[in-house]
Amino acid sequence: MRSLSACCTLLLGILLTGCGSTLKPTPELALVTNYSTHSGEPYTVSAFALNPGDGVLTQISGSPFSVGNAPNSLAVDPAGKFAYVADLGSFDITVLKIGTDGVLAPIVGSPFPTGNNPQAITMHKSGKFLYVATVTPGNPTPGAIWASSVDANTGAIVPLSGSPFPAGQLPNSITTDRSGMFLYASDIAAGQILGYSIDQSTGVLTPIPGSPFAAGTFPFAVVSNPVADYLYVPNQGDNDISAFAIDSSSGALGPVSGSPFAAGTAPLSAAVSPSGGFLYVTNAVSANVSAYTVNSGMGALTEIAGSPFSAAGSSPDGISVDTTGAFVYVTDTALDDILAYSISAEGSLSPVSGSPFGPTGGAPTSVVVVNLNTQ
Numbered sequence: 001m002r003s004l005s006a007c008c009t010l011l012l013g014i015l016l017t018g019c020g021s022t023l024k025p026t027p028e029l030a031l032v033t034n035y036s037t038h039s040g041e042p043y044t045v046s047a048f049a050l051n052p053g054d055g056v057l058t059q060i061s062g063s064p065f066s067v068g069n070a071p072n073s074l075a076v077d078p079a080g081k082f083a084y085v086a087d088l089g090s091f092d093i094t095v096l097k098i099g100t101d102g103v104l105a106p107i108v109g110s111p112f113p114t115g116n117n118p119q120a121i122t123m124h125k126s127g128k129f130l131y132v133a134t135v136t137p138g139n140p141t142p143g144a145i146w147a148s149s150v151d152a153n154t155g156a157i158v159p160l161s162g163s164p165f166p167a168g169q170l171p172n173s174i175t176t177d178r179s180g181m182f183l184y185a186s187d188i189a190a191g192q193i194l195g196y197s198i199d200q201s202t203g204v205l206t207p208i209p210g211s212p213f214a215a216g217t218f219p220f221a222v223v224s225n226p227v228a229d230y231l232y233v234p235n236q237g238d239n240d241i242s243a244f245a246i247d248s249s250s251g252a253l254g255p256v257s258g259s260p261f262a263a264g265t266a267p268l269s270a271a272v273s274p275s276g277g278f279l280y281v282t283n284a285v286s287a288n289v290s291a292y293t294v295n296s297g298m299g300a301l302t303e304i305a306g307s308p309f310s311a312a313g314s315s316p317d318g319i320s321v322d323t324t325g326a327f328v329y330v331t332d333t334a335l336d337d338i339l340a341y342s343i344s345a346e347g348s349l350s351p352v353s354g355s356p357f358g359p360t361g362g363a364p365t366s367v368v369v370v371n372l373n374t375q
Helices: 004-018
Strands: 028-034 044-050 057-059 071-076 082-087 092-098 104-106 120-123 129-135 143-150 157-159 171-176 182-187 192-198 205-207 230-235 240-246 253-255 267-272 278-283 288-294 301-303 316-321 327-332 337-343 349-351 364-371
Touching: 028 071, 028 316, 044 071, 071 364, 082 120, 120 171, 129 171, 143 171, 143 182, 230 267, 240 267, 278 316, 288 316, 316 364, 327 364, 337 364
Parallel strands: 071 120, 267 316
Antiparallel strands: 028 044, 028 364, 044 057, 071 082, 082 092, 092 104, 120 129, 129 143, 143 157, 171 182, 182 192, 192 205, 230 240, 240 253, 267 278, 278 288, 288 301, 316 327, 327 337, 337 349
């Protein structure tokens, strides 16, 4: 069933067209990292145009676009001008200019070197800093976060003074909170969340007092709420989700009442709707998507009627909610495609007509939806 917001967007577009207005629906782009390839083809990032009326994806001309070796994660700057791809196999960051037509092209100087095995990447809310979680096996402290400054005009990155910063055993996912004051990393090997304060002028990271904070078994990902001080962590080994309240002054984490909350089998990735009202989690082994409403005052999760939602392919991994809050997109690493869902007013999911979309180019992992109006 088409979501309420999607229906309103489509109706508004029809009315405005009839009135001769030049106002257009939000143009969006779904970017997907393809971790492995077939028949010796290059590693790639796929780009899909997103129809704002029905959520249908159409691959951009020239897609997929070549990047480094084994792209695992990507981030986009707030202006929607550049995509930053963590290449797990080549130990570098590919930076791609995003054209207004969705075409991707490497910037001058790309790729940029980073630490060993870059697992995850995130952009600071200001667009001034980029953070990459890396792992060097055999080191006494193998985990690290590499930090760089970002040139807003060219997209180029330069390592920050003091980088890299220690980050436990195996940081697998990183994110900033809604204010951009704090950064959090899930340490999948140690079952903990690492917290850092971010110097707003220099981007330098300093451990938060009390960090690390205990999570569940194999905390695979970490995601923050865009409108409230909450953090959510899918625990792959426990089949549940840890929920934390963020102290807005110190960045310290405290458990939300009722946490952890039950999920499907082997929850991997999570995404919060732009309104902050819904949380969606991919379950790799049960091959479905869990959906929850978020209590705005307490951060607690309540599973939505009908959840978990099936038709999630064979091996759902990455997940993203589009910038209007109307659609959810999920990568299927086994079937090389993207599953699309519309979101109802209550947060339930229904497959978009024509879903799944692809092929992507080989074992898609992460997916990020970009608003091109911000360029």
